[in-house]
Amino acid sequence: MRKQVRKEVVKTINTLVSHSTYCNKCGKERKSIIEDGGYDRCTDHEIHEFNCSFGYHSNYDGENWNFDLCEDCLKRDYSIV
Template identity: 40%
Template sequence: MRDYKQVKKTVIENELSSITCNKCGNTHTFHGEFHEKVWQDDKFQSFDFNFGYGSKFDEENWKFDLCEDCLEELVESFVHKPEGYKK
């Protein structure tokens, strides 16, 4: 037979407090409750690139964030625009 008692525990979690665009340096600081923060981070896009063996960047992993303005500037420089791009 097992007896249990209730124990109050404190859990430490990482909570997003700000995002900075790697290109222009624009920073957005988050305020409010979690559900309010979720839509706020849509102003930035996160990128995660894993380069394979033999690549110019052999087995490197790059992670960065771009604000919408810098992302648009990048896409505008493309010869072939991404599918779904509407500008």
């Protein structure tokens, strides 16, 4: 014979609801709100992530650089067109 005892349990879930990305050049912030289902809704201008891996025999042998730049800084300082 088996007997089950049940009780109501309320669980707390730690979930990401928003995050911010900052331009490494001017400090501008881009806020994102994570909606239900994990959809990332940007509430401000775009900031792009850059990853640079330097190969052997370069001036930065084996280093990895990661940074974020907003579109204003990209256009103003790095536009090639």
